[in-house]
Amino acid sequence: MMSPVPGPESPATGAAAASSLSPAAPPLLQLRGVDKHFGAVQALYHVDLDLPAAQVTALCGDNGAGKSVLTRCIAGIHQPDHGEILWNGKPVHIRGPRDAADLGIEVVYQDLALADNLDIVQNMFLGRERVHRGLLNEDSMERAAAETLRNLKVTTVRSIRQPVASLSGGQRQAVAVAKAVMWNSKLVLLDEPTAALGVVQTRMVLELVRTLRDHGLGVMVISHNLNDVFQVADRLAVLHLGRKVAEGPVADFDLQSVVQYMTTGSAHR
Amino acid sequence: MAKVEDELGRTALDEEVEPTAAAEIAAPPEILAESLGEYIRAWGRRVAGGESGALPVVLALVIIAVAFEIWTQGLFLSPQNLVNLFIESMVFMTLGMAEIFVLLLGEIDLSAGYVLAVAAGIAGLLVQKPGPNWPWWLAIITALVCSGVTGAVWGLLVSKLHLPSFVVTLAGLLIMWGVMLVILGNAGVVSISSHILVNQHVLYQIVNGNIPPVAGWVGLAVLSLLFAGITISRDFGRRRKGLVAPPPGLTILKIAFFVAAGIAVVAVCNVNRGSSLVVLAGVPWVVPIVLVVLLLWVVLLQRTKFGRYVYAIGGNPDAARRAGVSLAAVRTWAFALAGVTAGFSGILYLSWQGGTSTNVNGGQYVLYGVAAAVIGGTSLFGGRGKIAQAVLGGLVIGAIYNGLYLQGVQVQWQLIATGLVLVGAVLVDTLSRRGTLSGSATRI
Numbered sequence: 001m002m003s004p005v006p007g008p009e010s011p012a013t014g015a016a017a018a019s020s021l022s023p024a025a026p027p028l029l030q031l032r033g034v035d036k037h038f039g040a041v042q043a044l045y046h047v048d049l050d051l052p053a054a055q056v057t058a059l060c061g062d063n064g065a066g067k068s069v070l071t072r073c074i075a076g077i078h079q080p081d082h083g084e085i086l087w088n089g090k091p092v093h094i095r096g097p098r099d100a101a102d103l104g105i106e107v108v109y110q111d112l113a114l115a116d117n118l119d120i121v122q123n124m125f126l127g128r129e130r131v132h133r134g135l136l137n138e139d140s141m142e143r144a145a146a147e148t149l150r151n152l153k154v155t156t157v158r159s160i161r162q163p164v165a166s167l168s169g170g171q172r173q174a175v176a177v178a179k180a181v182m183w184n185s186k187l188v189l190l191d192e193p194t195a196a197l198g199v200v201q202t203r204m205v206l207e208l209v210r211t212l213r214d215h216g217l218g219v220m221v222i223s224h225n226l227n228d229v230f231q232v233a234d235r236l237a238v239l240h241l242g243r244k245v246a247e248g249p250v251a252d253f254d255l256q257s258v259v260q261y262m263t264t265g266s267a268h269r
Numbered sequence: 270m271a272k273v274e275d276e277l278g279r280t281a282l283d284e285e286v287e288p289t290a291a292a293e294i295a296a297p298p299e300i301l302a303e304s305l306g307e308y309i310r311a312w313g314r315r316v317a318g319g320e321s322g323a324l325p326v327v328l329a330l331v332i333i334a335v336a337f338e339i340w341t342q343g344l345f346l347s348p349q350n351l352v353n354l355f356i357e358s359m360v361f362m363t364l365g366m367a368e369i370f371v372l373l374l375g376e377i378d379l380s381a382g383y384v385l386a387v388a389a390g391i392a393g394l395l396v397q398k399p400g401p402n403w404p405w406w407l408a409i410i411t412a413l414v415c416s417g418v419t420g421a422v423w424g425l426l427v428s429k430l431h432l433p434s435f436v437v438t439l440a441g442l443l444i445m446w447g448v449m450l451v452i453l454g455n456a457g458v459v460s461i462s463s464h465i466l467v468n469q470h471v472l473y474q475i476v477n478g479n480i481p482p483v484a485g486w487v488g489l490a491v492l493s494l495l496f497a498g499i500t501i502s503r504d505f506g507r508r509r510k511g512l513v514a515p516p517p518g519l520t521i522l523k524i525a526f527f528v529a530a531g532i533a534v535v536a537v538c539n540v541n542r543g544s545s546l547v548v549l550a551g552v553p554w555v556v557p558i559v560l561v562v563l564l565l566w567v568v569l570l571q572r573t574k575f576g577r578y579v580y581a582i583g584g585n586p587d588a589a590r591r592a593g594v595s596l597a598a599v600r601t602w603a604f605a606l607a608g609v610t611a612g613f614s615g616i617l618y619l620s621w622q623g624g625t626s627t628n629v630n631g632g633q634y635v636l637y638g639v640a641a642a643v644i645g646g647t648s649l650f651g652g653r654g655k656i657a658q659a660v661l662g663g664l665v666i667g668a669i670y671n672g673l674y675l676q677g678v679q680v681q682w683q684l685i686a687t688g689l690v691l692v693g694a695v696l697v698d699t700l701s702r703r704g705t706l707s708g709s710a711t712r713i
């Protein structure tokens with residue numbers, strides 16, 4: 001944790017090896033019967049979900065279906081009322097974002113949480129700056145940030161020392177993702193990564209998601225945009241009013257069935 | 270399939286390579302330019318696009334200087350008056366530095382002017398004889414610690430109880446005003462102008478004592494070498510390692526500016542401003558002292574985690590919180606440091622005036638401090654600004670104050686003129702912020 005690997009190369013090979021060599025290995029993260037309520041609102045009912053390594057799992061659902069609550073349960077911001085979370089097959093208690101980060105879970109929230117006035121390097125290292133004799137070690141941070149961006153094939157930024165305010169929406173998303181995968185992370189959760197983007201930038205972000213998968217990371221993408229989902233996902237799960245109503249390889253679904261699951265909770269196939 | 274995707278990806282990337290004009294403007298030219306010429310062109314585009322940086326304040330200084338020079342028929346730019354101007358500006362500069370600590374967070378400290386007054390009172394009273402007769406350095410430290418604790422209290426109220434800093438420090442202004450009246454007592458005055466009492470004399474000499482002219486030149490030479498050495502080794506070192514670095518021409522230009530400014534200051538201060546009988550020449554001690562404080566604060570804000578978090582909180586508090594930054598701790602420390610710096614300007618005030626009294630107008634001083642920061646280019650909205658900007662801003666305030674005073678213009682016009690300049694500075698701040706905001710909105 002404290003000695004971040006500059007590129008996602010090393011976690012990648014490890015995770016990829018685990019998933020390809022032993023097909024029987026459990027998924028990276030599993031939810032088993034997770035319940036979560038807020039007062040009278042039951043946000044999640046007995047949700048089971050698998051998030052395997054080296055695959056992109058899309059989480060779909062209408063507004064209020066519970067996607068964000070589910071994400072926050074995995075990120076340790078909410079504690080499930082019932083049910084368990086398994087990490088590599090072993091039950092874990094994620095009591096806060098720190099615990100999640102220690103396991104290798106990083107979340108890219110919809111608002112990205114970037115400081116516009118700071119540059120790319122400063123944002124990527126925010127809260128985990130490298131220090132040498134009490135002073136910031138800018139050279140080392142800049143090199144590591146540049147290498148991570150290179151590994152993610154993010155080559156469009158003119159200078160890594162640009163303030164984030166000067167970046168396009170897609171570039172900002174890329175910086176937020178790069179910030180998340182800097183830290184030896186194994187599972188990245190992306191909340192609506194393309195919601196605010198145009199066509200070109202959406203393509204760039206989807207490409208980035210594929211790169212993460214190719215590096216062996218588990219990825220969960222929340223999206224309303226089913227076009228994006230079908231372009232990038234390997235697996236698909238649908239939440240409807242807090243219940244998981246469908247889950248499986250993306251080939252088992254088509255646009256129409258997903259829409260039906262999202263709106264009615266069932267589909268006629 | 271993978272190939273196609275790859276190509277899709279690549280076209281997507283290619284389309285993005287040409288940055289928008291807005292992005293061009295928002296990025297500082299020194300990190301994009303490869304040569305000095307390119308830097309100057311990029312800088313020109315930025316100025317044309319409304320991101321003017323230090324240009325307005327430098328222009329303002331030049332215009333003010335020329336106008337007053339004509340109006341006062343050569344008095345304004347005389348060496349004697351320029352030294353007075355430097356000295357007067359020191360209080361505005363340091364108050365501006367104090368404000369920048371909290372302005373960067375998007376907060377404000379309205380109590381700084383009366384914190385100055387109380388610090389001056391404490392330090393002055395502690396070196397009285399008969400009285401405590403403390404050593405001068407202990408008097409200074411005590412005054413600074415009291416100022417820092419005061420600032421920390423405002424900071425705790427703001428960060429723990431989530432009270433608006435405007436209200437907390439407005440209350441602080443009144444409280445410190447009262448404290449000043451209490452500690453100065455019935456007499457309402459304290460003087461440190463004794464030449465016999467060492468502790469008073471040392472305090473007095475901070476602003477009124479001068480470095481021997483030769484020592485001034487030697488000091489400048491040493492400083493210039495240090496500055497050049499550090500700048501070159503850093504910029505060229507980063508260039509060699511393939512890291513982002515300014516073009517070599519710019520590095521040289523920076524050093525040239527530093528040396529030229531240093532030579533100008535030392536030369537002006539070394540002119541005899543006494544008489545042919547009593548020579549009075551040399552750089553006032555306060556100049557290097559303020560320089561050291563400036564350097565300390567620059568390192569703190571630009572090179573440490575604390576400074577990075579101050580900027581992060583000013584830019585996006587949520588991002589900072591999620592990154593694990595303790596907002597309350599950083600805010601409290603920033604207010605404490607603003608307090609210490611305001612206390613330091615109180616020491617300078619005490620030294621400059623040879624004492625202090627209940628007449629110190631802390632309400633006006635704090636506004637001059639905020640004005641110095643904002644005129645220098647620090648944003649009232651948080652996240653943007655540099656501590657060194659207080660130097661230029663303080664000089665502008667000092668120049669207006671000094672020039673109108675020279676001309677015998679009454680105090681009401683000084684207030685009006687300073688107010689107008691402040692409005693102008695806030696206007697520039699707001700417009701450039703609006704420019705960036707609309708710029709980023711179109712880019713998303």
Ligand SMILES: Nc1ncnc2c1ncn2[C@@H]1O[C@H](COP(=O)(O)OP(=O)(O)O)[C@@H](O)[C@H]1O
Pocket residue numbers: 038041042043061062063064065066067068069070
């Ligand atoms: N912190 C909270 N307190 C109370 N209710 C909440 C909270 N967070 C979410 N909810 C409720 O849980 C349900 C699911 O919300 P959410 O997960 O945000 O939906 P979405 O799928 O659109 O992201 C909604 O009915 C919402 O009102």
Ligand SMILES: [Mg+2]
Pocket residue numbers: 067068
């Ligand atoms: Mg949501």
